[in-house]
Amino acid sequence: MRKPLVSAIALAFAVSAGGVLAMPAQPAATESSLAPTQLPRSVRPTHYDVSIVPHADKLDFDGKVTVDVEVLKPTTSITLNALGMTFSAVTLAPAAGKGGTATAKVTLDEKAQTATFTFAKAIAPGRYRLAMDYVGTIGTQANGLFAIDYPTDAGQKRALYTQFENSDARRFIPSWDEPAYKATFDLSVTVPAGEMAVSNMPVASKVDAGHGLEKVTFRTTPKMSTYLLFFGLGDFDRATTSSDGTEIGVVMQKGKAAQAKFALDSAKAVLHDYNEYFGIKYPLPKLDNIAAPGSSQFFSAMENWGAIFTFEYAMLLDPSISTQGDKMEVFGTAAHEMAHQWFGDLVTMNWWDNLWLNEGFASWMAERETEKRHPEWNTVLDTVGVREGAMSRDAVATTHPIVQKIDTVEQASQAFDTITYSKGEAVIRMLEAYVGPEAWRQGVHNYLKAHAYGNTVSDDLWHAMDGVAGGKPITQVAHDFTLQPGVPLIKVDSAVCNGGQTTVKLTQGEFTKDRPGKQPLRWHVPVIAGTLGSQPVSALVDGQATMKLPGCGPVLVNAGQSGYYRTLYAPAQLAALKQDFGKLAPIDQLGLMSDSWAEGMAGLQPVSDYLDMARATPANAAPEIWAEVAGSLAGLDEYYRGDEARQQRFRAYATGLLEPVFARVGWEAKPGESTSTTLLRTQLIGTLARLGDRNVLDEVRRRYDAQATDPKAVPAALRKTILAIVAQHADAATWDKLHAQAQAEKSPMIKDRLYRLLAVAEDKALARRALDLALTPEPGATNSAGMIASVAWRHPEMAYDFAMAHRAQVDKLVDSTSSSRFYPALGGSSFDPAMIGKIQAYEATIAPGARRPAETVIANIKYRMMVRKDRLPAVDAWLAKHGG
Structure with a gap:
């Protein structure tokens, strides 16, 4: 499931090295491999045969399900998950057909979200078929089976979709609605004959059901978790292509096929690349991407196996309003959800405490794929912002480890956060750099192959990596970063050059925003450092370390910005880097500025260090650097809210710094300009308007008022920005x-x-x-x-x-x-x-x-x-x- 990521600024408003132990040892972190459950372990499902008749007009549905179950020990009752439904009949019969059928007494527990079926006699261990007739509800929010009403030229339409992650399949099917209870599914739906029904698998048959209805039966799914089942129904079109023998579709409201072309083309390319990278071909015969009107406060897309659900704004591109940023979001969303087809669907975490095995990996894989397919977007620089967003959240007392304890459905829902997504992605990026890309890829392949159609914990991945890491202590490093919370702080204590070699002394601490006296945790931190112009070297820092770097000159720690830690330079070291700021690679410029911002706000170094860097940013700096400066200034402006005199003084300075940059970028796109410049244009317009720049505000209003007579006044690339500024003012x-x-x-x-x-x-x-x-x-x-x-x-x-x-x-x-x-x-x-x-x-x-x-x-x-x-x-x- 994909969730928007925010910048660190917004959240702040959010080879030669020797390690020397300097802190008391702490116990090694471990994790349990036994999947938690909120259900009795005495019964487990193997197959669901589901028949649904939705009544969209009445917002309810009739359901029948027969579940093949294995009773593991004698019991007089069966408890499973059910929510918002009533039962008319529940029976249990031996799978072999011998013996009588037992009728159950039904007890519902809405708070526990369970139904318990109690039988007059004890059920012996063996295989049975549990049959249930029930009525469920169709909601108006994205939980369970839900309806979305939307306008068209032909009038209002209503479409139905399902959303089950994390624990809402129980609203659609009485089921063992936990990820470790994998089973296969047969789904049949009786629906209006003129509408399109979509599910995880292709349609197996259609039969006239009379009264303008037809019964649609889908092919049997692979073994999978309940939360991955999908059903959609509506007045849809479906555009198709294929990749490596798999049919790829985009399903959307009628008349929108042209807006789905980029998503369809992207899915074709991504599927081919993922087949190649994972070394395991996508196993289903088709992969649909379903675009739905509306939105959710929680998510934009969901990785149902073979039937990815996405809200329209994250999949379709409307030429009248969609921007370059929207195009990038569409690709990123598709790449994220398609990565889940392996990480999450083929191999699924045992329980929600290891949710990051789904989300962190899908986020990392999507960024990797975007860099490969669209290098012109320069999204590698976005990885700094992803990491900063995670660190901002991770540096307060209420943070949690990547692998966290989950006891309830609501806690599972809360696990879909910045730590799971962004820290997960950032830590994977660091570990890949530490192990090496090819070894990492082999470890991923070995992990997926060993656990296909099964469930895992994080240690299963680390064991796979241990086998390819060449003796590097991957499990130790991974445990440090996934089983405990917080942000390591690497302090550059000194750097002395002698004989063409620089000796750097590092000390490890912990970066926090709200606990300056906190006793620091301890990590084994993979550190990459170098002097400007020389080849960087790496070390595993545990407590203290001395690194010997080739060359002399300013020392850059976290070169390439793959590490998940903050770097705090001694004043002399930071001064040297600031003086040669223009010689740093853009990604290292962003990393240095981000550390300075966060450490300045936390009181670890003067705030002026960041302001000096922003002021000294060269005119020809990468657009992403100016985007960082603009974002930081906008963040500072928010802190002045309510104090008009001080805010106006700050705004005068901030607009004076940004106006010359915008003058170079201009209102109109130039032939051949970079994607980064295109994105910077809209950010500068928005930031300058937010800062009260009169020239920008006047031009926005002029263009808005002129659009009725001048079609070029509000081009599609600026329409969202201009409308937002007009609406704000x-x-x-x-x-x-x-x-x-x-x-x-x-x-x-x-x-x-x-x-x-x-x-x-x-x-x-x-x-x-x-x-x-x-x-x-x-x-x-x-x-x-x-x-x-x-x-x-x-x-x-x-x-x-x-x-x-x-x-x-x-x-x-x-x-x-x-x-x-x-x-x-x-x-x-x-x-x-x-x-x-x-x-x-x-x-x-x-x-x-x-x-x-x-x-x-x-x-x-x-x-x-x-x-x-x-x-x-x-x-x-x-x-x-x-x-x-």
């Missing part, structure tokens, strides 16, 4: 105009975006109107929660209080597994100490095991308050010195 008349435009729009993807833009207004009265609108049916059931969250970015107190005051209504607009994250996040951009108390009051209403997201929001509010109090005076002093 809207007055009542403009807001009404945007509202009317949203009401009239027939493209769901554009319509959804327009409603979201109604919620970004700086004007408090208009923001309140957006909140009120979100509680009506008008925006669409899957868009309303997003509108409330958008209001919260600029008006956190208003949005949070509103959501709490209307909690019963808002609950219906939020994915059921997301509420414990959704509500606290509304207050996340607040500087008001009272917000902490409000979130704590919310915490008291939820289970203790579900409180980590709220605690994380509180920790970041406290951090932001600290930055405002303790760091901004240094920024003010620097501005005074440099003409701000």
